Amino acid sequence: MVIEMKMGKEDLFEHIFLSHFEKTMKFTRNKYKLSYEQAYDACMDSLLEFRRGLMEDKYTYGNLNYLFSKMAGQRFFKNVKKDNRFEAIPQDVVLPDQELFLDADEKIVLDRAWSKLGEGCRNLLKNYYYNNIKLTVLAEIEDRKPESLRKQKQRCLNTLRMNFQRIMKPINA
Secondary structure (H helix, E strand, O other), X not given: OHHHHHOOOOHHHHHHHHXXXXXXXXXXXXXXXXXXXHHHHHHHHHHHHHHHHHHOOOOOOOOHHHHHHHHHHHHHHHHHHHHXXXXXXXXXXXXXXXXXXXXXXXXXXHHHHHHHOXXXXXXXHHHHHHOOOOHHHHHHHOOOOHHHHHHHHHHHHHHHHHHHHHHHHHHHO
């Protein structure tokens, strides 16, 4: 198949991998709870990357379903990681009702406490709480054990809490 591809014959590649594409789309959507568009982008990018790898003799025969599915999941997580940048909330933005339990001073203090966190903690907490990505999925993105990520999340929350209390103490005094 690779020899034929290198000679310009794409029919076999198209037939085989388009059948894998649909399976991988379903698998990726179900496993990672992705929208159709997210799964499509991840699978299409992986398909193109896989074809390029075949042409460069990077792969040998094996379980192509598994390999392609793993590539699609990893591609999605690379995109998520790249797209998740911390953005400060503008002061004139009205927050949803469920977040109005903080008064104006507390919101400012929370923003300052948040900014004192490292980027890793901000990304972890943002992905977990705001983007609703499960720790098991985040652990897979970062190629880490879920237990260690759970501990890191707890340390980040403790740090945020301590930062908040340190900043609030002089205000309340």
